[in-house]
Amino acid sequence: MSTNNSDTTHAPSPATFGEPWPEFNDGLTYRDLVRSPDSGLTLIEFYSLRHQSSAPSLGGSKMVRLITVNGTVVADPNTALRTGTELVYHRRPWKEPYAPYLLEVLFEDDHLIALNKPSGLQVLPGGLFQQRTVLTQLQWHIKNQELCPVPVHRLGRGTSGILLCAKTKLAKTRLAALFADKTSAVVGNRKIDNEVSKVGKMSKIYRALARGIINEDEVVIDQPIGTVEYPGVAKGLYVASPSGKPALSKVHVLKRDVQNNLTVVQVEIQSGRPHQIRIHLSFIGHPLIGDPLYLTSGKPQCSVPETVDETFAEDGGYHRPANPVPGDCGYYLHAHQLVLYHPMTNEVVRITAPLPPVFLSHESGK
Template structure:
C-alpha cells in the first residue's frame, strides 16, 4: 500500500475582485408560447428572483431575445425563441484559494481542502471554488503538455465548512471509475449488504473524519444508521437534508478519541459507510451531540428552523432574493475534517492511503491544551 507524500505541494491563484458573471440560456417550448417576457421569467425562474427583480433585470438590458437585447417586459414569446439572461459580475464572499496536493499521479489528484472553500459552483460562489482552481491549474499544464486529455473534476463533495481530503479525477476514465466506486460503497448501505472493515481488497474504500462534537459522549463506540431525507427549507431550493425515517439509508461509525470535560466537547473519529449530504453533521446531532459551532443542525438531526419563512418579495441589488435570515447548509463555523482515505486505485488496483494533516484546532483539543 502506498501513502501520500510527507511534503505536499501547494497551488492556487488569488481570486479576482469580481467574477465573470453568468449566462443562463432558455428555449421557449410550446406550453410557454404566448407568454410575455416578464411572465416567462416570473413563472419559470421564480426561485431566482421575485417579479419586480425580473422586471429590473429586463429593463437593465440583461436579457436577449434571439440575440437582441429586449427591454420591453411585455414582449410576446413564440415557440423556438432563444432567451439569454446575463447575470452581471459580482464580488463573491471571501474564500481561501491555496490547496495542498496530498497525492497525485496521471489519473488522480487528492487535495487538502481548507474550510471556507466551496467545491463546486452554487449560490454566491460561482468562481471561488475548488473546481475553478483545478481548471486554472490544468490549463497551465496543458500548455506544457498539449497532447494530454485532462478533465479535472472532484468526484465527491465536502461541505464548504469541512476541511480535508477531496479526491478528484484528472481524466474522464478515472472520473467514471471513481464515481462507480463511491456509488458502490453507498449502494452497499442502501441494499443492507454487510460491509467488512478490511479495506485491503479491490473495490473497498474507507473514509475517516475527525469532528468536535458538543457535550460528552459516554459510549466509546456508536453506530448511527438513521436514514437521511429532505424537508422544505427557506433558501434551499431542492430541500434541506435532515434525519428522517422515510429517507435513504446512511451509516456512520463513531469512535471517541478524547472527552474534554472542561470545554464540554468530545473529539471523535467517524467512518462513514455511505455518502449522504451533511451525513456526519446530521448523525451526530441526531444522537444529541451536534458539531461544535454548527449554525444549522441541532439535537435530533433537524435544523434550527424547519418552518419555511415568509417569502421576502423585496430584492437585492442584482434583482435576486435577499439571503435568508435562517442559517443554510453552506454556512461555516463547525469543526469537521476529512482526515484519511484508503481506496483501491481505479486504474492500477494498488491500495493507496491518503492522510490530510489535522488542523490546529483538532491538535490542541486532542493534546489537551
Template sequence: MSTNTEDTPDNPSPATFGKPWPEFNDGLTYRDLVRSPDSGLTLIDFYSIKHQSSAPLLGWLQRIENGQITVNGTVITDPKTVLRIGSELVYHRHPSKEPYAPHLLEVLFEDDHLIALNKPSGLQVLPGGQFQQRTVLTQLQWHMKNQESCPVPVHRLGRGTSGILLCAKTKLAKTKLAALFAEKTSQVVGNRKVNNEVNKVVKMSKIYRALVCGIINDDEIVIEEPIGTLKYPGVAKGLYVASSSGKPALSRVHVLKRDVKNNHTVVQVEIQSGRPHQIRIHLSFIGHPLLGDPLYVNGGIPKCCAPETVDETFAEDGGYKKPANPVPGDCGYYLHAHQLILCHPITNELCKITAPLPPVFLANESSESTNQE
C-alpha cells in the same frame, strides 16, 4: 500504493497552488433552449418558473428590464415577449463581489487519472449561491488552463468542511469513481446489519475527524438514522435532516478524546453512505452536534425552521437576499475529511490518502483529555 502527507525524505510536503481572488468576479452567462413544453410562455414566465431558485419574480423582472437577457442574440427588455421553440436564451449575470473565501489548495496525491486536494474550510467546491467564482473548480481551471481538460470533483464537501476532495482528470476515471461512490452508498440499502461483513474487500473508506458538543459515553456508536428533506427558507431543494422516511444512511463513530473540562469530544467518523451533511445530521441526531454548527441541533433538525413563505424582495443583482436563518453553507463547525482509502479506479492499486489535521484538532489531541482508544 499508499499516499500520506507526513513529511519524510521519501514523501515531501505536498505542492500548493491557488491564485488570489479578484475583487469582482468575471460575471457569468447561463444558456437555455426553448423546447416544446415551454413554447408560448412569456420571457418573464419562463425565467420565474424554470429558474425560480435563482431569483424571485420581481428579481427576474429587473434583470429583463436591465437588458441582461438575449433571445437569439438580441437583447429583449419586454418581459411579455412570447417565446418560440428552438429559441436560444442567454442570461448575463453582471460582475459582482463575492464573500471572503480562502484560495490556496494543497495537492495530496496526483497521477495521470486523479488528483486529491486538501480543501480548506470556507471554500466552496462548485458554483452556487453567493459563490460563483470563488470555488475549488475555478482554482482548478486556472491551475490547469494549459491542459486539454480540467479535473472535476467527483464528490462534494460542505463549505465549512476541510480535508480530502477527490477529483478526476479523465472521463474514464470520473465514470468509475462515480460508480464507486454510488456502489458504496447502495451497500447500506442491502446491508442494514452492520456487523454482518458481506463484502470484506475494501473498495472505499472515508474517515473524518469531528469535534462535537458534550461527552459521548460509549466508545463506539453506529448511527443508521435515514436522511430526508424538508422545506426550509433559503434552501430551494429542501434541507437535509434526520427523517424516518428518508434514505438509508450509516455512520460509525469512534471516540478519540473526551475533554470533560470543556465539555466536548473528539471523534473519528467513518461513513458508509454519502448523504449530504450526513455527519452533521447524524451526530446532532444522537444529541452531540458539531461544536460551532450554526444549523443542526439535537435530533438532526435545524435550529430555526420558519414556514415556507413567498418572499419577493431581492438583492441588488436581482437574486435572493442572504437568508436570515442559518443555511447549510454557513461555516463555524469543526469537521475534517482526514483519510481516504480506495482501490484506484484505473490501476486497481490500493491508495491511502491522508490530509493533515487542522490546528484545532492538533490542539485538542495534545490537551489534557480522557483518551478512550
C-alpha cells in the same frame, strides 16, 4: 478483474497551489429555449422557476434588463413566452464573498489528485460562489488541455480535508462509479487500517467536534437521510428522515472534554449522503460545535418561513437566504483519512490530511 495487492500510504506533501481571486467574477450567462410546458409563462415566472438561485419572482425589472428574447432586450417582466422562444440571461459580474484559495496537494499521479480543502472554500459553483471554488483553482492549475480536472465528490463549504479529484475522463468515470456504489454497504467488520472490503468500495474517516459528552465509546448510527422543502435550498434540504435513503456512520470517541462540554470524535463512513455526519451527530443529540443549521434531531433549527427579501442584488440575482443554509460555515469537521482502490491500478491507496490546529489543540488538551 485482477487485483494488485500492493499497498501504498501517501503522507501529506508540502506542495500547494492557488491564485488570488479577482475582485469580480466573470458573471454568468443562462441560455434557454422555451418548450411547450412553459409556453404562456411570463418572463419573470419562467426564470423564477428555472433559475431559482438567480431570479426571484418579485421586483424583476432590474433583472429583466439583462435578458434578451429572440435577441431583443425586453423591458416588461410580464412578457408572455411562446414555444421556441430563445432566451439569454446575462448576469453581470459581481463580488463573491470571501473564500480562501490555497490548496495543498496530498497525492497526485497521472490520473488522480487529492487535495486538502480549507474550510470556507466551496467545491463546485453554486449560489453566490460561481468562481471562488475548488473547481476553478483546479482548472487554473492544470492547464493541459488533454486533461479535464474535476472533483468527483463534494465536501461542505465549511468542511476541511481530503477532496479527491480526477484528472482524466476515464478516471472520472471510474471514480464516479466507485462513489455511487451502494452507500449502505458496510466495510464488513474489518478495520479501515487493514483494507477496504473489496474492489469498488472505499472508506473515509473524519474528525469532528461534537457538542456535549458522548458517554458510549462507540456509536453506530444508521438513520436514513432524505430531503424536505426548505427556503433558500432549491432542491430540498437533507435531513434525518425515516423514508430517506440508507446511511451508516460509525462514531468512535477520541476524547471527552468535560470542561468545554464537547467530545472529539472519529467518524467512519463509506461513500456518504450529503451532510451525513452533521445530520447523524445532530440526530443523536450531539450536533457539531458551531453548526448553524443542524442543531437537533438531524433537522434544521429554523422551521418558520423565511421573510421574503423583495430587493435584488446589484447584479440582478438573489441576496443570500435569511435562514441558515447548508453552505454556512462555523462547524468543525475534517475529512482526515481516505482509503480506496485506485480506479486505474487497483492499488490500495491511503491518504491523510493533516489535522487543523483546532483539532490538535482539543486532542492534546491545550
